[in-house]
Amino acid sequence: MVSASVTVPSGAAALRGDLEIPAGARGVVLFAHGSGSSRLSPRNRAVAGVLRRAGFGTLLLDLLTAAEEDAATGRHRFDIGLLAGRLAHAVDWLEVRPDAADLPVGLFGASTGAAAALVAATERPRRVSTVVSRGGRPDLAGDALGLVACPVLLVVGGADPEVLDLNRRAARRLSAPHRLDVVPGATHLFGEPGALERVAELAAGWFGEHLG
Template sequence: MTTASRTVRIDAGDAPLVGDLVLPADARAVVAFAHGSGSSRHSPRNRAVAEALREARLGTLLLDLLTQQEERVDMVTAELRFDIALLGRRMTATVDWLGTEPDTAGLPVGLFGASTGAAAALVAAAERPDGVRAVVSRGGRPDLAGDEVLPAVRAPVLLVVGGEDHQVLRLNEEAAERLSAPYRIHVVPGATHLFEEPGALEEVAAAAREWFGQMAVPGGTGGQ
C-alpha cells in the first residue's frame, strides 16, 4: 500500500507542535494521537496502534503536545502532563489544522488519547463537535477532562482499559456515566496499565481500528 509520510509543524498559538503525518494513498479518515504522562510521538505503543490503523486505510498523525523545552521541565516537575487545559487547547488546534491542511481537509477526524492525552482528546472533541467524529482512549484518564467537558462531547467514545488496571478502570466507568455521547468500555482481560502482556496491545489496536473504521463509513457512528 502506497503511503506518504512527512514531518509537520502545527501552530498551536502558544507553541509550534511537531508531528509525524502518515497518509495511505486512499485514506478514508485520519486519526491524531494525543500522548500523555511523559510520553511523546515516539511512543512504541502508540506507533504500533498507528501502524494497525494504517493497514485499515486510516491516516495517522502522531505529535508532541509539549515542546522540547517543556518536556525537559516536565521531566522534573511532571506538571505539564497534567495541564489538561493546555493539552486540550493544543489538541483543538491540531483538529483545526487537519481541517485546513490540503492533504487532510475533508477527511473524517478521529482522536486517540493515552493516559492524560485521553482527557486532552475529549476536550478537543467537546470544543469541535463538528470536527471530531470518534474518540478512543487507551488506559486513559477521561475523568480529568472535567464535569463540564464530558457531557459536551458528541463524538462516540471507546474507552479501552486493562482488566488488571483496577483504579483506572473505575475512573473510566465513572467518567463514562457523565458522557452524553454513545460510548463503550472495552476491557482487555489480564492487561495492566501499559498493555505489556502478550496480545494485549494487539487487542487495543483491533478495537481502535474497528471504532475508527466506522467513522469513515457514511452514517457510521461507532457507538453501540
C-alpha cells in the first residue's frame, strides 16, 4: 500500500497531490477538480475512497498553485489548456514512478476538470485508458471532443438541466465509445441522499470495465 503526499512538477509549477495505491491495484485514477475546488474536495475524496476499495489507486491533485488560485481575476480556473497540460504532466509523472509505471491510467474530472481531462486524454492517448466526468463541462473541451479515442462516461444530475443539455450536446460530438448516465433528482453537486454514492458506483463499474 502506497500512501503519500506528493509534489508533481509541471513546468515552473509544483503541484500538491495525495497519492494512494492499494496493494495489487488494477490501475490508478487521476482526479481533476472543478473551478474553485481542490484536491481536498470532499466529493472527490468520497469517490476516491470507493475506487480504492474497488482496487484502484488514486491521485488527487491541485492543478493550480496557491498563488494562481488567489489571482484576482480567477482566469486560471477556466484555462482548460493550462489545466489539461498539467494533467498530462501528472500522467507522465505517474509513468516514471516505480509503484505506478505499470498501471493503466484513468481520469476523473468534475466541472471544468472534466474538459481538462478530455483534452489531456487526447494529449496522452497511449497512457490514458478512459475518462469519467461528474457533473462536468465536457463542452469546454471544444474540438478536442472529436479527437478523444478512449471510452468516456458522463454522469449528470437529473435536476441539473443546463449541464445535462451541455453533456448531451458534447456526447454527440464524441466519436469514442461513450455513455451518458443521469442520476435522477440529483443537482449539480450531487448533495442529495444517495446521489454521490450512485456516482461512485457508476465510476467504479466503468473503471472496472475499461481500466486494467
